[in-house]
Amino acid sequence: MHYIRLLRPPAIGHLPKGRSTISLVLTVTTDLGDTFLYPEEPIELGFCLASHGSTEGPTKLFPAGQSSSSWQPGMRVLKTSLALHEPLRAETAAAAVLVIFALDTPALQVSLSSSAQILPWHDAAGAKPCNGLIAPLSVEISAARTAADVAIRDIVLACGETSSVQISIEEDMGESIARHIWDAGLTTAAFLADACWNEESPKSTTQLFSLEDKQTLNILELGCGVGVLGISIAVLMPQILQRASSRPREPYILMTDLPEARERACSNIARFQAHRACAGSKAQLEYEDLDWNDGSLGSFGPKACARAWDLVVLSDCTYNVDVFPLLVKTLSAIHLHNSKMRPIKDDKEASCTTRVLLSTKPRHDSEAALFKQLASEGWSHTLEISIPMLKINEQDEVVEIYSFTKATTRNGTGPSAHKLKRKASNSGETPTKKTTNKPSR
Numbered sequence: 001m002h003y004i005r006l007l008r009p010p011a012i013g014h015l016p017k018g019r020s021t022i023s024l025v026l027t028v029t030t031d032l033g034d035t036f037l038y039p040e041e042p043i044e045l046g047f048c049l050a051s052h053g054s055t056e057g058p059t060k061l062f063p064a065g066q067s068s069s070s071w072q073p074g075m076r077v078l079k080t081s082l083a084l085h086e087p088l089r090a091e092t093a094a095a096a097v098l099v100i101f102a103l104d105t106p107a108l109q110v111s112l113s114s115s116a117q118i119l120p121w122h123d124a125a126g127a128k129p130c131n132g133l134i135a136p137l138s139v140e141i142s143a144a145r146t147a148a149d150v151a152i153r154d155i156v157l158a159c160g161e162t163s164s165v166q167i168s169i170e171e172d173m174g175e176s177i178a179r180h181i182w183d184a185g186l187t188t189a190a191f192l193a194d195a196c197w198n199e200e201s202p203k204s205t206t207q208l209f210s211l212e213d214k215q216t217l218n219i220l221e222l223g224c225g226v227g228v229l230g231i232s233i234a235v236l237m238p239q240i241l242q243r244a245s246s247r248p249r250e251p252y253i254l255m256t257d258l259p260e261a262r263e264r265a266c267s268n269i270a271r272f273q274a275h276r277a278c279a280g281s282k283a284q285l286e287y288e289d290l291d292w293n294d295g296s297l298g299s300f301g302p303k304a305c306a307r308a309w310d311l312v313v314l315s316d317c318t319y320n321v322d323v324f325p326l327l328v329k330t331l332s333a334i335h336l337h338n339s340k341m342r343p344i345k346d347d348k349e350a351s352c353t354t355r356v357l358l359s360t361k362p363r364h365d366s367e368a369a370l371f372k373q374l375a376s377e378g379w380s381h382t383l384e385i386s387i388p389m390l391k392i393n394e395q396d397e398v399v400e401i402y403s404f405t406k407a408t409t410r411n412g413t414g415p416s417a418h419k420l421k422r423k424a425s426n427s428g429e430t431p432t433k434k435t436t437n438k439p440s441r
């Protein structure tokens, strides 16, 4: 996947005869920002200016003077200036949004769950081969105040052939791991949205969320970043619950991360709250800091302490092998917390099971150590799906989604010996071969 990113806020220039320009410095890069889009042929970018509340559609903008809107092979940065035929007035410009997108894939939003750009099984037979996502970007344009260094990804989650819900996720323009969207989060959100309505989806959300007989649905997200996964789950909650036989009444999602993620995550929760009525979601969504340095010691904030967690989710948090011990200990501490919150009943052997949905875009072999470390703490795993990622002119990559479970027996020690024997087949080994679990169309 590639993402259009602004390297600094748009600058408004004023020309004679009351005309204006918008100057942009942008790049088209991967989630890690380490490589730049290298297309075989130049890719034309499109620019639209829309005003909030305006009944007219967006105005297409074109480069002014000598500037270009073409992303060429080998480029790292594109500087361009857009001509506005009308002056950008302070009072009207306050609500204008500029959308930057690849003309090749002329969508003004990132379309998830029905898009072959993310989920290859939506590739219609006979259609032009899909080259992978170039995620469009929106940014508020204001002549009145200093431009903020915040950009927005508008994301559409299909909820059936005809209906859809939209989320807006703020990102920082600068480089910060915690303050922009990552491929695994976006792909997992797409996969869950697809599972909500596509009868042929390889997994049902009832399975993935382990919803059978659930009285509560408390979801804890670790390393949420800007919140694309947690917010997508909150928005999709009506669809997720629709298919479940038991319907937990007040789903609750707590997104957590390091303090540097807090500002963007909270802004995005506020955006969700503003639109939750349209999505019909009753899910409660909150944020709290949770550093795995503290979590590994069983030290959690008041919100994380207040509930037992039916599901823990995390995406793209397993790229740094140095933090695996902290992350693994944090997951085990959450399980211990769950065991204390849910007293074990005499008549059940394994009455407390903690379930984790973890998605990763493996970047190097050393990441396999995670599976060994989790296994040594009594976690067993299942590969739910491996989704091949389409990427223009780049090597094959996949997003893998795993379920991990840890169960506590009556004496609090973990699965009984015979169970351990059975689980050895899937808990000890590491996922060396990246198989593609591509469902049939």
Ligand SMILES: C[S@@+](CC[C@H](N)C(=O)[O-])C[C@H]1O[C@@H](n2cnc3c(N)ncnc32)[C@H](O)[C@@H]1O
Binding pocket: 177, 178, 179, 180, 181, 182, 183, 184, 185, 186, 222, 223, 224, 225, 226, 227, 228, 229, 256, 257, 258, 261, 290, 291, 292, 293, 314, 315, 316, 317, 323, 326
């Ligand atoms: C690559 S980002 C993924 C963000 C998001 N899950 C997504 O998919 O878009 C990894 C996230 O893990 C968080 N993280 C890294 N180390 C952490 C720690 N020790 N405690 C809590 N969060 C941590 C980072 O702050 C960052 O938000």
